[in-house]
Amino acid sequence: MKIISIPPSGVKNDFYVSNREPLLPSPLIKLPVGNINPRGWLRHQLVLMAEGMTGHLTELSKWCRFEDNAWASPDGHGQYGWEELPYWLKGYGDLGYVLGDKSIIKEAMKWIEAVLSSQEPDGYFGPRANKANRDLWPNMIMLDVLRSSYEATHDERVLPFMTKYFRWQMRLPREELFPDNRQPALIWQKVRGGDNLQTVYWLYNHIGETWLLDLARVIHERTADWTSGIVSWHGVNICQGFREPAQYYQQSHDVRHLEATERNYRIVMDTYGQVPGGMFGADENCRPGYTDPRQAAETCSIVEFMHSNETLLKITGNPIYADRCEEIAFNSLPATMTPHLRGLHYLTAPNMIQLDPQSKAPLLQNAGNMLAYDPHSYRCCQHNVSHGWPYYAEHLWLATQDNGLAAVLYAPSEVQAEVGDGTMVKITEETDYPFGEIVNFTLSTQKPVRFPLLLRIPFWCQNAKAYVNGQEGDVRPEPASYALIDRKWQNSDQVRLELPMLIRLTVWTTNKNAMSVHRGPLTYSHKIEERWARYEGTDKWPAYEVYPSTPWNYGLVVDTEDSSKSFQVIRSGRELPDQLFTLENAPIQLVTKGKRIPHWRQEENGLVGELPDSPVQSDQPLESIALIPMGCARLRISAFPRVEN
Numbered sequence: 001m002k003i004i005s006i007p008p009s010g011v012k013n014d015f016y017v018s019n020r021e022p023l024l025p026s027p028l029i030k031l032p033v034g035n036i037n038p039r040g041w042l043r044h045q046l047v048l049m050a051e052g053m054t055g056h057l058t059e060l061s062k063w064c065r066f067e068d069n070a071w072a073s074p075d076g077h078g079q080y081g082w083e084e085l086p087y088w089l090k091g092y093g094d095l096g097y098v099l100g101d102k103s104i105i106k107e108a109m110k111w112i113e114a115v116l117s118s119q120e121p122d123g124y125f126g127p128r129a130n131k132a133n134r135d136l137w138p139n140m141i142m143l144d145v146l147r148s149s150y151e152a153t154h155d156e157r158v159l160p161f162m163t164k165y166f167r168w169q170m171r172l173p174r175e176e177l178f179p180d181n182r183q184p185a186l187i188w189q190k191v192r193g194g195d196n197l198q199t200v201y202w203l204y205n206h207i208g209e210t211w212l213l214d215l216a217r218v219i220h221e222r223t224a225d226w227t228s229g230i231v232s233w234h235g236v237n238i239c240q241g242f243r244e245p246a247q248y249y250q251q252s253h254d255v256r257h258l259e260a261t262e263r264n265y266r267i268v269m270d271t272y273g274q275v276p277g278g279m280f281g282a283d284e285n286c287r288p289g290y291t292d293p294r295q296a297a298e299t300c301s302i303v304e305f306m307h308s309n310e311t312l313l314k315i316t317g318n319p320i321y322a323d324r325c326e327e328i329a330f331n332s333l334p335a336t337m338t339p340h341l342r343g344l345h346y347l348t349a350p351n352m353i354q355l356d357p358q359s360k361a362p363l364l365q366n367a368g369n370m371l372a373y374d375p376h377s378y379r380c381c382q383h384n385v386s387h388g389w390p391y392y393a394e395h396l397w398l399a400t401q402d403n404g405l406a407a408v409l410y411a412p413s414e415v416q417a418e419v420g421d422g423t424m425v426k427i428t429e430e431t432d433y434p435f436g437e438i439v440n441f442t443l444s445t446q447k448p449v450r451f452p453l454l455l456r457i458p459f460w461c462q463n464a465k466a467y468v469n470g471q472e473g474d475v476r477p478e479p480a481s482y483a484l485i486d487r488k489w490q491n492s493d494q495v496r497l498e499l500p501m502l503i504r505l506t507v508w509t510t511n512k513n514a515m516s517v518h519r520g521p522l523t524y525s526h527k528i529e530e531r532w533a534r535y536e537g538t539d540k541w542p543a544y545e546v547y548p549s550t551p552w553n554y555g556l557v558v559d560t561e562d563s564s565k566s567f568q569v570i571r572s573g574r575e576l577p578d579q580l581f582t583l584e585n586a587p588i589q590l591v592t593k594g595k596r597i598p599h600w601r602q603e604e605n606g607l608v609g610e611l612p613d614s615p616v617q618s619d620q621p622l623e624s625i626a627l628i629p630m631g632c633a634r635l636r637i638s639a640f641p642r643v644e645n
Helices: 040-051 052-059 082-097 102-117 128-133 138-153 159-172 184-191 193-207 209-224 236-241 243-254 255-272 299-318 320-331 379-394
Strands: 002-004 028-030 036-038 396-399 406-407 413-419 423-431 438-445 449-457 465-468 481-490 494-498 503-506 516-519 524-525 529-537 542-548 554-556 569-572 589-598 622-628
Touching: 028 299, 036 040, 036 082, 036 379, 040 052, 040 379, 052 209, 052 379, 052 465, 082 102, 082 138, 082 299, 082 379, 102 138, 128 542, 138 159, 138 184, 138 193, 159 193, 159 209, 184 193, 184 236, 193 209, 193 236, 193 243, 209 413, 209 622, 236 299, 243 299, 299 320, 320 379, 396 413, 406 413, 406 423, 423 449, 438 449, 449 494, 465 481, 516 589
Parallel strands: 406 449
Antiparallel strands: 002 481, 028 396, 036 413, 396 406, 413 423, 423 438, 438 494, 449 481, 465 494, 503 516, 516 524, 524 622, 529 542, 554 589, 569 589, 589 622
């Protein structure tokens, strides 16, 4: 065993498609969809998606009905033909492939067949109105759909279909590729050109035609200049666009492009992301002065930020991107939807105490219903949320260039892959992570095979330990690294990874000196009892608002020098339920001390009041309060005032 910071990239994987020269080798490689079988709590999230809103969006959304849809029409004409259908299909199809759900795959293939049949002689495909407007943004999403379809089915039509389309792009006059106009619908393609770029590289890696690199260079030049800084303060644009320079770095080999992506991230997070949960305040756009933890993120932003971190993890191998993805997935994503995933809301914030349809503008940027759970509204997020959990499941395991495997996002699962000399192995992962500290792996192989197995060590983990068949490794894993075990593996070999989860505190010094509480990858929120009330919708697909039925305005009284003195960890003592992310099913609670802050009140429109500056004085009695994982709390206070002791 040894500890490495980045997986090696000096050799090339023999079994899975990765970057061809002259693209820089990617340290980590995505396995084909279907190679990873999620189990336990993660599989249940996917099953709930299939049974819930995502699996039945053709019943709920007029944009996902086959009739009068330009994506389904042989001549490309129809009433509905923009981003909504490909947004949904991008996650819906992958949901079917990951679950092995034949009914979902059949429905997805109905749409994919229509898309493949829509290609014109010149190479363009899809709605003709978008072609006339030179709006290529919706096609970028549909290309993601086709990539997954090819991975799952090896449909021989996909590669020539994409080749013909990119030839069409290549022939466009330069000014017509992502044109410089200010029509709102066309801005997206200009700032999200990295989505187009990633599919060009994907196709190049499959067919090796060098003209695709010429197209990639033009796409980079025609995309808004993220290398020089933030080109849009729209939340979703940031979550997708900030990574484009790092994507082009694979071709340019210019480290300034890689540095630009991290600089973009830091510029945004250092001002608008000084809150727990991994997101930043952009309740449509980032706005100067609106940095309180009541400022929210779109559901679209949450799933796109996860996807960007998954992408950057493969490009760089840097484990910090897995940490960032987990932080969002465990703490911010679950509260975007109802516990049964049958509705969602547009905005989710670290601090939110009432989810009702009343407008919160201008404290939240948009007027109208932004917070109540509704399966019939929220046009973009209703469709785009579909890829959050499926893409996450597809990135639990990645291949390495030296014919090994890397466990990068921990969840119960099985992975099957070719390793070493081409031997097919299966690794079963059993864990309660992110609630538990132990991850166990059992290897199945028909014959002994040597290959490297990488285990990510999270940034927050001190004193991690790794064991092979009960014997502890001779080196101690370090935070934000990989434990690399390179040996000849035998059938039934077992690996045990221990990730001690200590309580740690974050003080947000630039945001009222607020405090957040963390244990492992989870942030903890005040346990606020929830009162759910239906206000609209149908019996099958109701819309809900949620109100607090217990006080919420507490500050923490903690020992900042030794946080272990201030918190008691209470485990439920029962087996993990299928749906972990609910108030009632939270597997772990932290008990601590706090005082109510009477002058911290709710706004007239129902929004939580701004945080008071810490430390806060309070003459209220000291009370024991319970904290639950942030992802379990639809109503939550996750950034607390600190009460002067």
